[in-house]
Amino acid sequence: MVTDHGYKCRITNIVPLSEHERLFQLRIVDPRERELFAFRPGQFLMLEVPGYGEAPISISSATSNREFIELCIRKAGHVTSALYEARPGAFVAVRGPFGTSFPMESMQDSDVLLIAGGLGIAPLRAPLYWIKDHRDHYRNVRFLYGAKEASQLLFTYQFEEWKTVSHIDLHTIVEKPDGQWRGHTGMITSLFDDIAIDPKNTWAIVCGPPVMFKSVCTHLDKLGIPMNRMFVSLERRMHCGMGKCCRCMVGSTFTCLDGPVFDYWSVINLKEAI
Amino acid sequence: MIYKVITKPEFRAFVDALVRANTSYGPRQVDTGRDCEPIYQFMPVSSASDIAFDYTVTTSSAKHLIMPFREELSKFSFRDGDWDQEVHYNAPPIVLFGLRPCDINAINLLDEVMLKGAYPSPYYLARRKNTFIIGMDHLPLPDCFCKSMNRHTTDHGFNLFASDIGDRYFLSINSSKAYNFLKEFETADPTEEDDCLLIERRKLIKQSFKTNVEVTGLPMFLDLEFDSPIWEKWGDKCLNCGSCAMVCPTCYCYNVEEHFETDLESSSKQRRLYSCNLVDFAQVTGGHNFRPRNGDRLKYRYYHHYRGFAVNDNQQICVGCNRCGRTCLASINPKDVINDLRLEKESCMTCVSPSPEKI
Numbered sequence: 001m002v003t004d005h006g007y008k009c010r011i012t013n014i015v016p017l018s019e020h021e022r023l024f025q026l027r028i029v030d031p032r033e034r035e036l037f038a039f040r041p042g043q044f045l046m047l048e049v050p051g052y053g054e055a056p057i058s059i060s061s062a063t064s065n066r067e068f069i070e071l072c073i074r075k076a077g078h079v080t081s082a083l084y085e086a087r088p089g090a091f092v093a094v095r096g097p098f099g100t101s102f103p104m105e106s107m108q109d110s111d112v113l114l115i116a117g118g119l120g121i122a123p124l125r126a127p128l129y130w131i132k133d134h135r136d137h138y139r140n141v142r143f144l145y146g147a148k149e150a151s152q153l154l155f156t157y158q159f160e161e162w163k164t165v166s167h168i169d170l171h172t173i174v175e176k177p178d179g180q181w182r183g184h185t186g187m188i189t190s191l192f193d194d195i196a197i198d199p200k201n202t203w204a205i206v207c208g209p210p211v212m213f214k215s216v217c218t219h220l221d222k223l224g225i226p227m228n229r230m231f232v233s234l235e236r237r238m239h240c241g242m243g244k245c246c247r248c249m250v251g252s253t254f255t256c257l258d259g260p261v262f263d264y265w266s267v268i269n270l271k272e273a274i
Numbered sequence: 275m276i277y278k279v280i281t282k283p284e285f286r287a288f289v290d291a292l293v294r295a296n297t298s299y300g301p302r303q304v305d306t307g308r309d310c311e312p313i314y315q316f317m318p319v320s321s322a323s324d325i326a327f328d329y330t331v332t333t334s335s336a337k338h339l340i341m342p343f344r345e346e347l348s349k350f351s352f353r354d355g356d357w358d359q360e361v362h363y364n365a366p367p368i369v370l371f372g373l374r375p376c377d378i379n380a381i382n383l384l385d386e387v388m389l390k391g392a393y394p395s396p397y398y399l400a401r402r403k404n405t406f407i408i409g410m411d412h413l414p415l416p417d418c419f420c421k422s423m424n425r426h427t428t429d430h431g432f433n434l435f436a437s438d439i440g441d442r443y444f445l446s447i448n449s450s451k452a453y454n455f456l457k458e459f460e461t462a463d464p465t466e467e468d469d470c471l472l473i474e475r476r477k478l479i480k481q482s483f484k485t486n487v488e489v490t491g492l493p494m495f496l497d498l499e500f501d502s503p504i505w506e507k508w509g510d511k512c513l514n515c516g517s518c519a520m521v522c523p524t525c526y527c528y529n530v531e532e533h534f535e536t537d538l539e540s541s542s543k544q545r546r547l548y549s550c551n552l553v554d555f556a557q558v559t560g561g562h563n564f565r566p567r568n569g570d571r572l573k574y575r576y577y578h579h580y581r582g583f584a585v586n587d588n589q590q591i592c593v594g595c596n597r598c599g600r601t602c603l604a605s606i607n608p609k610d611v612i613n614d615l616r617l618e619k620e621s622c623m624t625c626v627s628p629s630p631e632k633i
Binding site: 005051052053077080089091093210235239243244247257271272 | 348350352355356357359361387388391392393395497500526527528529530531532533534541548550555556557558559560562564565570574577578581582583
């Protein structure tokens with residue numbers, strides 16, 4: 001496992017997603033390293049722009065895709081701003097994968113509820129692809145996706161494919177609709193009114209801004225989904241990814257080692273978590 | 275472990291030979307404080323005469339000699355739109371002389387953090403395996419509370435440990451390297467009287483502790499007191515300077531930074547010690563700070579030292595040297611903060627149940 005220095009990658013493609021988000025496709029340069037690289041849905045990488053630094057980024061691609069890694073990145077800080085200057089062909093490095101993952105095997109033969117807010121779709125894309133690759137193993141799959149504005153909904157070009165090829169029941173919602181928006185309006189929790197959930201046979205994955213976790217998970221709890229079948233992906237500042245620098249520590253837990261994927265039961269027992 | 279006794283002049287000769295032949299660090303008086311007390315630090319030494327054998331405590335711990343304040347992790351060199359990364363895990367051998375048991379215990383704790391788990395640090399390992407440690411026992415200062423943390427003695431983490439038994443030192447030899455070095459010098463097997471002297475010395479050290487901090491059940495206690503107003507009270511005093519973490523022998527939180535060289539043809543990636551008391555410690559990209567208030571950050575430091583690590587590894591990470599308390603510009607020390615927490619809880623109990631005298 002690569003820990004202290006990363007895999008050298010070439011940026012093969014950059015897909016603009018919104019005003020502030022882009023999808024970067026990276027290909028590990030060394031064929032042997034490319035062959036060795038494997039990850040689980042929910043895990044993250046430390047992306048390094050040499051000279052600028054590293055940033056923790058969730059992996060947005062399919063685990064079955066051994067050719068390239070996709071990272072959905074918002075231009076927000078020092079490292080991501082430097083990355084936005086890079087063009088296809090440029091070289092960056094990745095370390096990892098790090099952290100825990102969504103228990104996709106445990107969810108088999110059950111309904112799956114995927115709930116994302118804004119950029120929260122980035123870590124959800126890997127389980128989405130997983131479900132697509134193993135669609136027969138899952139029952140009803142619902143994807144609730146919300147954003148502040150319609151222009152902030154990401155991967156809209158894939159919505160039809162997810163619906164028709166992967167048979168995913170997709171519901172979208174925006175808080176502040178513009179004149180063009182014809183869909184649902186309001187908070188993401190209002191989408192629960194439209195769907196029937198079988199709490200005894202449902203697993204939930206929730207990714208989004210910290211404020212979303214509490215309202216969504218409380219709602220799911222009220223619906224009767226057990227807390228150990230709800231999963232969240234926490235965001236913290238991570239510098240090493242190896243449980244050493246302590247920048248991402250929450251209580252006695254390292255977000256990089258014990259997370260970023262936690263079940264909700266662990267999170268509510270963790271002070272300062274959400 | 276092999277035990278020997280050595281006369282004090284012979285021990286000085288041994289130390290002299292060792293530090294002359296190796297890059298060595300030992301306690302030296304570097305200044306005098308406002309209270310006219312000497313200030314000691316671990317500094318380079320080249321002969322036994324440089325070393326303050328009877329030093330009390332160093333202001334800063336020996337941590338920086340194994341885990342430097344700033345350390346280069348790798349170097350990038352750029353050429354034609356491409357780059358190469360250079361990584362080295364080398365460290366020259368060094369001798370650390372005069373570490374107290376609590377300081378050795380602190381290094382043992384750092385070993386747990388840096389060398390165990392899924393990702394051992396090769397940088398730390400390179401330094402640690404090339405470090406020869408000679409420990410010495412000492413009488414505690416009035417504010418030391420190593421005994422409360424059970425860190426006032428140690429049985430591992432050193433090559434050689436010297437206990438003062440009057441005109442001689444009682445040596446505990448914990449490595450073949452140390453045993454071989456000592457072969458050149460005159461030592462003797464301890465007699466029954468020497469054993470008695472060692473036991474008396476240990477008793478004296480144990481009885482000399484004036485400060486006691488009650489840490490029993492502290493992890494659970496800290497959980498219960500997570501929202502206690504005392505964090506705000508102490509947080510209001512805290513200056514967020516991070517001095518406590520810099521002198522602490524077990525604080526290891528760090529930052530990773532990259533810097534371009536001025537020629538823009540290369541850059542270096544460095545690890546720099548940090549402090550959880552610094553305002554941006556838990557701030558994420560985009561500006562959100564998970565611990566925005568002084569009290570949140572102060573609380574976190576106590577949580578890491580007395581709860582977090584304890585839960586993870588069944589032990590508390592503080593060794594009770596109280597360097598943080600002595601260094602704190604706002605006079606915050608663990609004893610007062612922990613006692614304050616406990617006192618508040620005890621007060622609560624008296625509120626809800628009548629004391630036996632009143633029944």
